[in-house]
Amino acid sequence: MRDAEIIRVALVGNPNTGKSSLFNELTGLKQKVSNYPGVTVERRIGMAKISKDCRAIISDLPGTYSINPTSIDENIVLQTFLNTDVDDYPDVVVLVADVENLKRNLFLFTQIKDLEIPVILVINMADQMEKRGISIDIEQLKKELNAQVVLISTKKNIGIDQVKSAILNFKEVKEAPFSQIAERIDPSFFPLLNKQFENLSLYRSWLLLTQHQRIDIDSTLKDQIQKVNLNGHNLSKMQNRETILRYQLINGILKKTYKVDTKAATGLRFKLDKILTHKVFGYVIFASILLVIFQSIFDWASIPMDFIDTRFASFGTWVSSQLAPGVFTELITEGIIPGIGGIVIFIPQIAILFTFVAILEETGYMSRVVFLMDRIMRRFGMSGKSVVPLISGTACAIPAIMAARNISGWKERLITILVTPFITCSARLPVYAILIALIIPETRFGVFSLRGLTLMGLYLLGFAAALITAFVLQKVLKIKSSSFFVVEMPNYKLPILKNVGITVFEKTKAFVFGAGKIILALSVVLWFLASHGPVDFKNAEAIVTEQSVNTNDAQLLNQEIEAYKLENSYIGIAGKSIEPAIKPLGYDWKVGIALLTSFAAREVFVSTLATIYSVEDSEETNTIKERMAAEINPDTGKPMFNLPVGMSLMIFYAFAMQCMSTLAVVKKETNSWKWPLLQFIGMTIFAYTAAFITFQIFS
Amino acid sequence: MNFTIASLAVGEQGIIQQDPNGQIPLILLEMGCFPGANVELIQIAPLKDPLYIKVNGSHLAIRKETAKLIKIEKSENLCETLKL
Numbered sequence: 001m002r003d004a005e006i007i008r009v010a011l012v013g014n015p016n017t018g019k020s021s022l023f024n025e026l027t028g029l030k031q032k033v034s035n036y037p038g039v040t041v042e043r044r045i046g047m048a049k050i051s052k053d054c055r056a057i058i059s060d061l062p063g064t065y066s067i068n069p070t071s072i073d074e075n076i077v078l079q080t081f082l083n084t085d086v087d088d089y090p091d092v093v094v095l096v097a098d099v100e101n102l103k104r105n106l107f108l109f110t111q112i113k114d115l116e117i118p119v120i121l122v123i124n125m126a127d128q129m130e131k132r133g134i135s136i137d138i139e140q141l142k143k144e145l146n147a148q149v150v151l152i153s154t155k156k157n158i159g160i161d162q163v164k165s166a167i168l169n170f171k172e173v174k175e176a177p178f179s180q181i182a183e184r185i186d187p188s189f190f191p192l193l194n195k196q197f198e199n200l201s202l203y204r205s206w207l208l209l210t211q212h213q214r215i216d217i218d219s220t221l222k223d224q225i226q227k228v229n230l231n232g233h234n235l236s237k238m239q240n241r242e243t244i245l246r247y248q249l250i251n252g253i254l255k256k257t258y259k260v261d262t263k264a265a266t267g268l269r270f271k272l273d274k275i276l277t278h279k280v281f282g283y284v285i286f287a288s289i290l291l292v293i294f295q296s297i298f299d300w301a302s303i304p305m306d307f308i309d310t311r312f313a314s315f316g317t318w319v320s321s322q323l324a325p326g327v328f329t330e331l332i333t334e335g336i337i338p339g340i341g342g343i344v345i346f347i348p349q350i351a352i353l354f355t356f357v358a359i360l361e362e363t364g365y366m367s368r369v370v371f372l373m374d375r376i377m378r379r380f381g382m383s384g385k386s387v388v389p390l391i392s393g394t395a396c397a398i399p400a401i402m403a404a405r406n407i408s409g410w411k412e413r414l415i416t417i418l419v420t421p422f423i424t425c426s427a428r429l430p431v432y433a434i435l436i437a438l439i440i441p442e443t444r445f446g447v448f449s450l451r452g453l454t455l456m457g458l459y460l461l462g463f464a465a466a467l468i469t470a471f472v473l474q475k476v477l478k479i480k481s482s483s484f485f486v487v488e489m490p491n492y493k494l495p496i497l498k499n500v501g502i503t504v505f506e507k508t509k510a511f512v513f514g515a516g517k518i519i520l521a522l523s524v525v526l527w528f529l530a531s532h533g534p535v536d537f538k539n540a541e542a543i544v545t546e547q548s549v550n551t552n553d554a555q556l557l558n559q560e561i562e563a564y565k566l567e568n569s570y571i572g573i574a575g576k577s578i579e580p581a582i583k584p585l586g587y588d589w590k591v592g593i594a595l596l597t598s599f600a601a602r603e604v605f606v607s608t609l610a611t612i613y614s615v616e617d618s619e620e621t622n623t624i625k626e627r628m629a630a631e632i633n634p635d636t637g638k639p640m641f642n643l644p645v646g647m648s649l650m651i652f653y654a655f656a657m658q659c660m661s662t663l664a665v666v667k668k669e670t671n672s673w674k675w676p677l678l679q680f681i682g683m684t685i686f687a688y689t690a691a692f693i694t695f696q697i698f699s
Numbered sequence: 700m701n702f703t704i705a706s707l708a709v710g711e712q713g714i715i716q717q718d719p720n721g722q723i724p725l726i727l728l729e730m731g732c733f734p735g736a737n738v739e740l741i742q743i744a745p746l747k748d749p750l751y752i753k754v755n756g757s758h759l760a761i762r763k764e765t766a767k768l769i770k771i772e773k774s775e776n777l778c779e780t781l782k783l
Contacts, residue, residue, distance in 0.1 A: 065726070065729055065730055066725075066726070066729040068725060068726075068729065070726050100756065101756050101757060102756075103731065103755060103756055104730060104731050104755065104756065104757050107729060107731075234721075236721055236725065237721050239725055240718075240721055240723075240725065240728055243725065243728040243729050243733065244728065244733050244734070247731070247733060247755075269758075270741075273741070273742060273751070274742075277742055277744065277745070277751070278745075279745035282745065283745070367760070370760070371744055371749060371751060371760045372744060372745065374744065374748070374749050374760070374762070375744060375745075375746035375747070375748045375749070376746065384749070384760075484724040484726055484727065484761070484762075484765050485749065485760075485761065485762045485765065486724075486726055486727060486730065486759055486760070486761055486765075487749075487759065487760040487761075488730070488757065488758065488759055488760075489751060489758040489759065489760055490758070491758075
């Protein structure tokens with residue numbers, strides 16, 4: 001049963017029309033981001049109060065230029081409209097259009113209208129009309145389109161109430177198709193088609209016929225489609241005819257209703273394009289923006305990160321002083337608190353990166369980067385559109401790999417997916433940050449610090465590894481894919497802070513709760529494995545006391561007992577068993593434990609060492625860095641984390657595929673285990689070899 | 700002589716010609732790049748590819764290989780012929 005009080009609204013529109021702004025305006029923060037079943041496409045759903053006693057569930061569908069999809073994201077739009085039996089089939093569609101590109105936006109409008117579903121046309125950026133010399137005869141347009149039309153400006157917050165009341169009165173919106181276009185495409189074919197699918201409208205059956213490979217439909221319908229006799233008709237020619245016919249009708253309507261005084265158009269786009277895509281300045285500006293991003297991740301983020309680190313350390317101390325000693329207290333202070341700390345510490349970096357990416361997208365600059373970089377990226381078997389995933393990869397490979405979906409060519413997309421994990425993601429940063437602080441002196445060269453330069457070097461190394469691997473893959477992979485690279489170059493816009501804020505908040509939240517669950521769970525498991533063990537572990541006290549009968553120093557004895565316990569705990573045994581394999585890289589079994597757990601997620605490295613050393617270190621609770629600096633290599637008697645070991649570790653982390661979540665996403669996106677496995681094995685071998693060479697060079 | 704979008708110089712315009720063999724990809728047609736439309740080359744990327752065009756109010760970047768599929772008649776040529 002469907003609730004009569006709740007109206008289901010689907011928000012559709014071209015990209016860059018302010019569709020998501022309208023969504024934010026309608027729903028406020030009452031929105032939820034989840035995934036569509038089976039695919040990793042983000043599904044944004046929000047609740048809007050339409051009137052005193054009526055609410056609407058609004059789903060923000062992926063932006064698209066046409067109902068005929070060219071990517072997985074756009075498939076969702078088609079799927080939503082072809083599945084009439086599902087619960088979230090919309091009652092009414094709100095189509096958001098940009099006043100400047102009304103013609104192209106109306107193209108999608110006519111397609112949706114032909115599905116015989118009520119559509120409200122919302123024309124956004126109405127505040128720009130005067131400046132651009134545009135005038136629209138709304139009443140005439142309503143008549144011509146046989147639909148409700150609302151002028152709004154999400155930027156100036158104008159017209160939102162009219163949208164709400166149009167949704168409220170959706171039953172008054174006519175469901176009639178835009179035109180009998182299907183019959184006009186080919187009068188000899190469409191009546192036949194109509195006979196085959198008698199219970200479906202003509203346009204629906206036409207979409208099923210042309211797009212059935214792209215959507216999930218039941219097998220009886222599939223059989224029915226396969227049986228359709230084309231009688232020598234060429235589907236793609238008919239699709240082309242359909243497109244041109246639609247534009248002819250739209251042109252006819254706009255001639256009567258839409259006027260542009262071209263003289264009023266501003267030259268801002270032209271001027272900015274001249275600079276931002278200039279053959280020298282274009283690249284200089286792009287490089288500077290990247291530099292600012294990286295600088296801010298390391299510099300600005302370090303202040304809140306240090307704060308979080310020390311807060312969690314002292315919080316742990318405080319909690320353990322408040323609670324009675326016992327297993328439960330240990331679980332909290334040694335398992336859960338460092339575990340949560342290991343998640344929270346990422347928030348500053350992730351949020352800063354997502355903010356930059358959101359601003360670059362919102363302003364329209366990202367399309368210029370795609371334009372600038374396409375030729376270069378193609379040398380490496382990728383597309384200009386690969387730049388977005390590669391930049392997002394500096395925050396987290398998971399959303400980055402999903403962003404690769406916009407790349408229409410399969411080979412270009414696959415290569416982008418395969419090399420993105422080489423990009424220094426924020427999970428590597430805490431590893432780098434702590435190792436750099438331990439092994440690189442605080443030397444300064446003018447404005448540059450040696451530590452900052454080392455980090456920069458590691459970033460560049462990640463990019464270089466991604467590009468070189470892509471270059472090799474391009475030569476090795478024998479995949480033929482035909483697709484067309486089309487990028488819209490939107491008008492430049494000032495970013496709407498609310499939108500940027502919501503995007504950053506949602507993405508950071510998704511990261512914290514997604515990756516956070518794994519990190520927290522692992523921390524607790526680790527704590528358990530480090531504080532439990534077989535027989536030797538249980539008898540540690542007796543064994544150590546017996547061995548060191550001559551030691552009278554109680555504190556020293558206690559330390560030896562703790563060390564012995566760790567060595568004989570489950571995790572110690574696991575670490576010891578891989579020690580021979582990692583010895584050539586300069587690591588001991590404790591680092592080995594951290595490596596093992598890092599295969600679940602890299603960032604666990606720091607919290608693992610924190611857990612291990614805090615189990616071992618029984619007296620006082622220090623920051624993670626202090627604990628690591630105090631660690632002594634028993635073979636040499638010198639600090640464990642010296643230059644060769646630190647460098648070797650950083651190189652290992654730069655190249656190794658240590659993230660379960662990423663592998664899971666790659667599996668989903670490529671629809672096969674082959675690619676994530678290849679990625680995992682290839683990157684690990686590469687990392688091992690590179691770390692080995694590094695250790696030998698620096699030793 | 701056969702001109703395509705790829706033969707335009709920056710600032711030049713042309714009219715897209717009929718496409719009997721269906722060479723223009725559907726997505727481009729859908730974005731407004733269809734026969735009869737006026738197309739202007741706005742900018743060429745620094746490495747000569749892709750091309751930044753304006754057609755039917757849409758500003759699009761397309762690759763040279765795609766641009767070569769779209770036959771046009773240069774508007775300028777028309778003017779020159781008229782002058783003669």
